[in-house]
Amino acid sequence: MSRIKELSKKSIETLKIEGAKGLYIKGKYFIKGHLVKDNKKIYKDILFINGCTLPHPQRYRVDHQIEQLEASGFSCKRVNYDKIDINDIKYYRGFVFFRCPITNEVKEFIETAKAENKTVFFDIDDLVIDQKYTDTIKYLKTMTKEELAVYNDGVNRTQQTLRMCDYAITTTERLAEELKNYVKEVYINRNVASEKMVEMSLKALNEVQKDESKVIMSYLSGSITHNDDFKMILPVVQRLMKENDNLYLKVVGLLDIPEELQEFKSRILTAPFVSWLELPKIIASIDINLAPLEVSIFNEAKSENKWVEAALCKVVTVASNFGAFKTCIKDGEDGLLCNNEEEWYEKLSKVIKDKQYRNKIANNAFNAVIKNKVTTYTGLGLCDFIQSKLKKNVAFVLPTTNISGGVNVAIKHCNILKKAGYDAFFINMDNNDDDIVNKDGIVRVLKLKNVSYEAQINTMVATLWSTLQFVKEYPNVLNRSYLVQNFETNFFENGNYLKIMANATYNSFIPVNYLTISKWCENWLKDDYHKDCKYVPNGINIKQFPFRERKFDGKIKILVEGNSADYYKNVDESFKIVEKLDKSKYEINFLSYQGKPKKWYYVDNFMHRVPFDEVGKVYSSCDILIKSSILESFSYPPLEMMATGGLVVVAPNEGNVEYLQDEYNCLFYEQGNVEQAVKQIERLSNDKELREKLIKNGLETAQKREWSEIEKDVVNLYVMEE
Numbered sequence: 001m002s003r004i005k006e007l008s009k010k011s012i013e014t015l016k017i018e019g020a021k022g023l024y025i026k027g028k029y030f031i032k033g034h035l036v037k038d039n040k041k042i043y044k045d046i047l048f049i050n051g052c053t054l055p056h057p058q059r060y061r062v063d064h065q066i067e068q069l070e071a072s073g074f075s076c077k078r079v080n081y082d083k084i085d086i087n088d089i090k091y092y093r094g095f096v097f098f099r100c101p102i103t104n105e106v107k108e109f110i111e112t113a114k115a116e117n118k119t120v121f122f123d124i125d126d127l128v129i130d131q132k133y134t135d136t137i138k139y140l141k142t143m144t145k146e147e148l149a150v151y152n153d154g155v156n157r158t159q160q161t162l163r164m165c166d167y168a169i170t171t172t173e174r175l176a177e178e179l180k181n182y183v184k185e186v187y188i189n190r191n192v193a194s195e196k197m198v199e200m201s202l203k204a205l206n207e208v209q210k211d212e213s214k215v216i217m218s219y220l221s222g223s224i225t226h227n228d229d230f231k232m233i234l235p236v237v238q239r240l241m242k243e244n245d246n247l248y249l250k251v252v253g254l255l256d257i258p259e260e261l262q263e264f265k266s267r268i269l270t271a272p273f274v275s276w277l278e279l280p281k282i283i284a285s286i287d288i289n290l291a292p293l294e295v296s297i298f299n300e301a302k303s304e305n306k307w308v309e310a311a312l313c314k315v316v317t318v319a320s321n322f323g324a325f326k327t328c329i330k331d332g333e334d335g336l337l338c339n340n341e342e343e344w345y346e347k348l349s350k351v352i353k354d355k356q357y358r359n360k361i362a363n364n365a366f367n368a369v370i371k372n373k374v375t376t377y378t379g380l381g382l383c384d385f386i387q388s389k390l391k392k393n394v395a396f397v398l399p400t401t402n403i404s405g406g407v408n409v410a411i412k413h414c415n416i417l418k419k420a421g422y423d424a425f426f427i428n429m430d431n432n433d434d435d436i437v438n439k440d441g442i443v444r445v446l447k448l449k450n451v452s453y454e455a456q457i458n459t460m461v462a463t464l465w466s467t468l469q470f471v472k473e474y475p476n477v478l479n480r481s482y483l484v485q486n487f488e489t490n491f492f493e494n495g496n497y498l499k500i501m502a503n504a505t506y507n508s509f510i511p512v513n514y515l516t517i518s519k520w521c522e523n524w525l526k527d528d529y530h531k532d533c534k535y536v537p538n539g540i541n542i543k544q545f546p547f548r549e550r551k552f553d554g555k556i557k558i559l560v561e562g563n564s565a566d567y568y569k570n571v572d573e574s575f576k577i578v579e580k581l582d583k584s585k586y587e588i589n590f591l592s593y594q595g596k597p598k599k600w601y602y603v604d605n606f607m608h609r610v611p612f613d614e615v616g617k618v619y620s621s622c623d624i625l626i627k628s629s630i631l632e633s634f635s636y637p638p639l640e641m642m643a644t645g646g647l648v649v650v651a652p653n654e655g656n657v658e659y660l661q662d663e664y665n666c667l668f669y670e671q672g673n674v675e676q677a678v679k680q681i682e683r684l685s686n687d688k689e690l691r692e693k694l695i696k697n698g699l700e701t702a703q704k705r706e707w708s709e710i711e712k713d714v715v716n717l718y719v720m721e722e
Contacts, residue, residue, distance in 0.1 A: 629651065667683065
């Protein structure tokens with residue numbers, strides 16, 4: 001019941017402050033986030049990580065910047081730094097840490113993000129990054145030793161986070177100048193008002209009626225550290241209060257009323273801190289906004305928020321000609337700037353006595369802020385900066401992450417791209433999002449199901465005919481590509497309608513960049529479908545397929561590889577060959593990533609779904625590979641077998657004749673001619689000289705395909721001119 005009462009109370013408060021629309025929006029998100037069991041992940045551009053407990057800074061530097069970026073086409077989310085989850089790194093392109101102190105979790109998060117080629121930014125709106133700055137704050141001298149130690153610890157840990165980040169974003173020129181001592185590049189994105197602030201300010205202007213018999217100056221102090229700023233103009237305020245009986249002073253926030261103003265106590269109005277949603281009502285009730293700043297490096301780094309907030313309520317600001325006020329306010333046009341006590345007196349006197357002049361400047365300030373200081377119109381610069389620093393992302397869309405030759409190629413290409421600095425990852429169409437870990441590194445996997453995709457993607461790559469539809473439909477893609485590794489139309493037997501659907505993918509009306517690892521595929525795409533295609537040769541990691549000298553002095557180990565469920569792999573024919581072999585002389589091994597042995601297969605050892613990093617050991621342990629595939633784009637198993645010093649008896653097809661040569665590095669047999677295949681195996685068993693020649697040439701063939709020799713070509717396959 002207490003929970004229901006609390007929700008009811010909050011609902012009433014929201015209704016009063018934000019109206020029915022605000023209550024509806026908050027209620028919708030509350031239900032989605034708390035009542036509906038929705039575990040759906042979202043792939044977005046930027047995650048803001050808030051490390052500040054003060055509401056005002058985090059609103060300006062997190063919420064408002066998110067609003068700026070979203071108005072410019074980015075998708076964003078925010079989370080507090082103590083709620084970060086390292087597993088969520090793969091769901092974002094970049095991260096912005098705002099005023100975030102270092103913790104073990106934050107350190108690990110940043111290190112992992114950078115290892116995944118994610119860009120990490122640090123955002124700060126104050127010089128709370130080094131004690132050489134904060135030691136100048138007079139208020140800190142009022143702290144106890146214990147309080148100061150805690151404060152300084154936060155400052156130093158914030159600096160550690162800053163130093164770990166790639167770039168910084170900040171509010172003012174002076175802050176940017178100082179931050180360059182800690183990071184290589186800093187972007188200035190000034191504080192701006194949100195659309196909600198504009199809405200609430202306009203509402204206050206319509207609702208608040210001023211007492212025309214009074215002129216009210218106000219000091220929106222913000223925090224107790226600003227007391228010294230007010231003392232700077234105290235003599236001027238005292239003098240003006242004496243000279244103008246209709247002049248009132250309204251103090252909002254924390255400010256000790258000085259003794260010098262006690263005689264005007266009846267004309268001093270006070271108000272406590274209020275919600276930012278209520279603040280416009282207070283501002284709209286005043287006539288003059290006072291913004292004095294004592295000269296210090298700390299104050300020079302502060303932003304112009306007070307001028308912006310007052311301008312939205314059509315209130316004139318009189319400020320120190322210093323820091324951000326000096327940069328943003330046009331003196332005498334949309335605000336008044338003062339260099340000394342005399343100017344403070346002269347300019348305040350004029351706006352106090354001349355209502356028309358006061359209103360003119362206030363209206364100019366309103367127009368300037370609406371045009372140049374609201375989130376909707378000001379995010380493009382920030383967007384361009386972040387976009388320029390984000391690593392280009394490449395998303396491979398897979399039908400499944402189950403190991404196969406085609407998946408292995410995609411994994412290798414993905415790792416090569418990551419090594420080259422790209423943010424490369426998989427989108428998996430089945431229900432598995434387990435990351436793929438191998439000797440080359442980690443490939444991050446996102447599910448297609450139960451994940452909402454909103455981020456911008458530089459290049460999205462289809463890897464099978466069934467994956468192209470998503471690539472074509474996803475709107476936020478700059479380059480769409482299709483890695484063609486086989487003639488997939490013929491994956492299906494005649495009479496199967498899926499042949500039509502597969503074939504249609506080679507005739508895309510939407511522009512698609514066709515890529516391949518097979519000269520054969522390059523040729524038929526050009527000749528039969530009139531598609532220009534970028535080609536890169538396939539490669540092999542020789543170290544993954546250790547060489548072993550074969551003795552052939554005992555039982556000879558035959559290896560059959562392929563998915564027994566795919567007719568075009570033609571595994572049945574390999575086992576028809578096995579049937580003709582002398583089982584006392586040969587040991588039969590079967591390696592399959594998918595299909596299992598059929599009942600009639602003769603198998604001594606069945607190896608199912610062997611991890612890719614362990615496949616090389618399987619090849620190295622066997623002597624002769626039988627490969628009977630009808631259709632291959634690029635046939636890896638013969639190449640892998642040759643890399644280990646093994647021998648190959650193979651039916652030639654378009655996917656293996658690119659590198660296989662009969663009687664040079666392998667022995668061919670005619671597809672369907674089982675007797676010929678048996679004779680070729682017997683030749684290898686009995687002819688040592690033949691074996692030595694094929695092994696030598698096979699090893700040389702494999703070495704020429706070493707991945708390290710073609711990594712640049714692989715990267716260029718996916719790099720599109722923009």
